[in-house]
Each structure stands twice: as C-alpha cells, then as structure tokens.
Amino acid sequence: MPDKIRQKLHSTCATGMVATMKNIDTLLHARWVIPVDNKSRYLEDHCIAIDEDKIIDILPGNQAAEKYSASVNRSYPQHALIPGLINSHTHAAMNLFRGLADDLSLMDWLENHIWPAEAQHVNEAFVHTGTELAIAEMIRSGTTCFNDMYFFPDITARVAADVGMRASVGLILIDFPTVWANNSDEYIDKGLAVFDNYKGHDLIKTAFAPHAPYTVSDEPLKHIRTLADELELNIHMHIHETAFEVSEAKKNNGIRPLTRLYELGLLTPALQAVHMTQLDEDEIPLLASAGSHVIHCPESNMKLASGICPVNQLLDAGVNVALGTDSSSSNNDLDMFGEMRTAALLAKISTMDATAVSAEQVLRMATINGARALGIDEITGSLEIGKFADIVAVNFDTIETVPVYDPVSHLVYCSSREHVTDVWIAGKQRLTDRVLNTIDESRLKQDCNRISENIRISDRS
Numbered sequence: 001m002p003d004k005i006r007q008k009l010h011s012t013c014a015t016g017m018v019a020t021m022k023n024i025d026t027l028l029h030a031r032w033v034i035p036v037d038n039k040s041r042y043l044e045d046h047c048i049a050i051d052e053d054k055i056i057d058i059l060p061g062n063q064a065a066e067k068y069s070a071s072v073n074r075s076y077p078q079h080a081l082i083p084g085l086i087n088s089h090t091h092a093a094m095n096l097f098r099g100l101a102d103d104l105s106l107m108d109w110l111e112n113h114i115w116p117a118e119a120q121h122v123n124e125a126f127v128h129t130g131t132e133l134a135i136a137e138m139i140r141s142g143t144t145c146f147n148d149m150y151f152f153p154d155i156t157a158r159v160a161a162d163v164g165m166r167a168s169v170g171l172i173l174i175d176f177p178t179v180w181a182n183n184s185d186e187y188i189d190k191g192l193a194v195f196d197n198y199k200g201h202d203l204i205k206t207a208f209a210p211h212a213p214y215t216v217s218d219e220p221l222k223h224i225r226t227l228a229d230e231l232e233l234n235i236h237m238h239i240h241e242t243a244f245e246v247s248e249a250k251k252n253n254g255i256r257p258l259t260r261l262y263e264l265g266l267l268t269p270a271l272q273a274v275h276m277t278q279l280d281e282d283e284i285p286l287l288a289s290a291g292s293h294v295i296h297c298p299e300s301n302m303k304l305a306s307g308i309c310p311v312n313q314l315l316d317a318g319v320n321v322a323l324g325t326d327s328s329s330s331n332n333d334l335d336m337f338g339e340m341r342t343a344a345l346l347a348k349i350s351t352m353d354a355t356a357v358s359a360e361q362v363l364r365m366a367t368i369n370g371a372r373a374l375g376i377d378e379i380t381g382s383l384e385i386g387k388f389a390d391i392v393a394v395n396f397d398t399i400e401t402v403p404v405y406d407p408v409s410h411l412v413y414c415s416s417r418e419h420v421t422d423v424w425i426a427g428k429q430r431l432t433d434r435v436l437n438t439i440d441e442s443r444l445k446q447d448c449n450r451i452s453e454n455i456r457i458s459d460r461s
Helices: 003-020 061-067 092-097 106-121 124-140 153-163 184-198 218-231 243-253 257-263 283-290 298-303 311-316 336-351 359-365 368-374 407-413 441-460
Strands: 022-033 043-051 054-060 068-083 085-090 143-150 166-173 204-210 234-239 271-275 293-296 320-323 391-395 420-425 428-432
Touching: 022 061, 022 391, 043 061, 043 068, 054 061, 061 068, 068 407, 068 420, 085 271, 085 320, 085 336, 085 368, 092 106, 092 124, 092 143, 092 441, 106 441, 124 143, 124 153, 124 420, 124 428, 124 441, 143 153, 143 204, 143 368, 143 420, 153 166, 153 184, 153 204, 166 184, 166 234, 184 204, 184 218, 204 218, 218 234, 234 257, 243 257, 257 283, 283 311, 293 311, 293 368, 298 336, 311 320, 311 336, 320 336, 320 359, 320 368, 336 359, 336 407, 359 368, 359 407
Parallel strands: 022 068, 085 143, 143 166, 166 204, 204 234, 234 271, 271 293, 293 320
Antiparallel strands: 022 043, 043 054, 068 391, 391 420, 420 428
16 A cells, blocks of 8 residues: 555544544543442442533543543542542531530530630631631542531631632521621621622532521521522521430420421421431431431530431431531541441441441432532532532552452441542542642641630630
8 A cells, every 4th residue: 555545544544533532621540430329339440531620421441541532631540439528517617626625515515615715716717717727627538518507607608619619608597696796687697698699609509507496596597497498598407416405495495396496397308407316206207208308427426425316217217318527626527438437337336237327328428418418419419420520539559448349338437538539629629649739738737726826825824
C-alpha cells in the first residue's frame, strides 16, 4: 500500500476515534464503586465520569478509556469510591468547645457548662473559626454535607459557601435571649434574612431549627410551621433526647413532647427529629404515617447516657433514619465512619440480634437517607448519573484494611476516617491525598489555639 494512502487511512481512523470520544472534566478509575443506588451493592473496576460538577456516567474501566477524554484522570486501584457522607446533625462551631466539659449528664453539661460558656465566648469570630474547623475535620473524614443548628447561621453559611462545602444551615429558634437574638420574632426575622440571602444557592440551603420542645413555646412553633409550609423549608429539632425531657413535659403539659408537636401540626415530612431515644411503641407508627425523619446520633447519646434510639424498629416501620454526630463538644468528633460502626453495633447489642441494622443499612443512613431527610436526595446522597459529584475515595490498601472480601461491610466495620484520601464536592476536589485544598490548615490551627487560650484564661479567672 502506498504511503500516502496508508497515512490517509490512519488519519481517518484517528479522526473517527477522536470524534466518538467526549471531552469531560474528570474521570475517576477505581477498584470498587459503591453507588448506594438500590441497584448494585458494589461495582468492580469501574469509572465515574464527571463533567460540569455532575456525574454523567458510571461504567467499566475498559469502556471509559474508549468513550471519554478527560482533563483530569485519577486512578484508585485499591480504593473504594463512595457517595459523600452526610452528617445530618451538627453544631459545627462548637468544635471550639471540644473536651471542655466531659463525663456529665445532658442537663448538667448544658446548664452548668455549655450555656455559660456560650454566653461568654460565642460571637461572629468564634462561629467563623469553629465552623471552619468543623468543616476541615468533616472533609478529612469523608463528609461532604452537614446539617447544622447554631447561632449566627449567616456566618456558618458564609464559611461553608467560601470553602465549597454543602450544608443545610439551621435558622435557630429558642425562647430566651442569646447572642444571636432577643426574642422569637427576632430569631425568625433574622433567620428569614439568611433564607433570602441563600435562596437558590448551589451548595447552601436553610431549614428552621427550633432547639427543642422544652425551649420553644407553642406560638413560635405555630409560626414556623406556617412559614415552613409557605417556604417549603424543613424543621430540624431535638426531640425526646432524654427520659428527663419527656417526664418534665408530661408534668408541665400533661402530654409527651411528640404528642404536643403532633397537635401543633409539626409531624410532617418536613420534620427532622433528632435523637429520639425515648419512644413508645405507638409513636413509631405515628412517625411512619407522618413521613417524618429521625436523625440518630449514637455516640453523643451514649456519652451523655441519654438513651438508645430504636433504629431497627424505626427502619422496619418504614421511617427514614439518617445519621449524625451531634457536636464535637458532646461526641467528641465529627467522624461519620465511627458513627456508622457505632450505629451498627449498638443496634445489634440493644436488640440482641446480630442481623439488626446491617452494614448496607447503616451506609444508607450516612448517605442517601441523610439526603432524603434534608430534602436533597434528587441531587446527592448516591452515585448516580445526573447527581452532583459528591464523592469520597477510601483507601483499602493498608495493613489495617487488607484483605477485602466485601467493600460495603469493610467501610463500616474496618475502615476509619484516616483511610479517606480524596474528596470531591459538586465535582470540585476539596481534599487531595489528605491535604485540604480550600482551607489553610496551619492558619486555622493558630486561630483555634488563640480562641481556646482565651477560654482557658476566662475559666481560671
């Protein structure tokens, strides 16, 4: 064959091949992909194709090489790629109170230590640094979204947006004056301003966050119920956290807190009921029929001896149960890997049933169930085409994690947050080889140490 003809055929074939390939932003190759999509427990030797912040394909590695040309190619030959974890209950800025008052009951911890410390130290700068510290810890732990409840939600939202973290920011409401507001009307007005500011934001959404039934009276609850309906916002609230809370409610109101909330019209699919360690048998079907969500915080509940949420019974009844850490001042970390393992083990020993709350169920609690509770399951919570690329790479090639027989159970019973190497949020890499990309770790630690030293000095005086 003449050289000119041979060159022309080669050029045509090459051009044809290029024409069939799609140029995309990122292609991630992994040993395992765990989609949490109700279709596959896990996929082996697959790739995730990402373009313009979203997942556009999940396919075998040999097919990906023929179909896509990516600006960024990353290979994870001994990693699992999982959906970003969703921490469905936090008080992010309280990271700066980590270890301040340990080994105490809830009300002693709150009334005699945390609330006085908050009154003295919490301000905008405190919330800014504390939130940044929490986000840094969460990203390094594989969390890509958190559901917060704290003062200065405007600062929390700003920090999350600046860093590139997905968040549901709680518009706090409580009956008594704090550094954020003086009365219920002011709490609601300032919260609505935050809602207006972030309406339509790609990463930040808001929810009403009345603290608890024992700290918020009927009229403000009725008001936010109406507003939540009008604005289509969720309601994020501590409920039935301790036996003391329930007994005091019965003494003061004659009914249990959940009954009161039901009578006020708050038991709806918008409700995120946090803790729920004190449930009667007839309250579980009530939650199921209402479509309300339960946020389980096993380690905080254990540490404060608050009780055990009946997760297995709730799941069996069809209640959506998500997972949260609570704050670092009561946990004392924001480690969702630890929370998954604790949730699974606690369910088994509390029911004396080794099959209760499987690894797959608890992974769903930390991903898609959390997304469903936050009302964002159409855009995140699983690895599916069309959803945002909120992805975590977990290294299974360590002494602590070999061999691997089932990567799903491995995530829950074997892996830890130290095995998280890389994190993407909306297609943007926020952690690379365990280094944060949008947070200056050295500067952040200096800021934290300066604030903690002021707290130490005030405690000594």
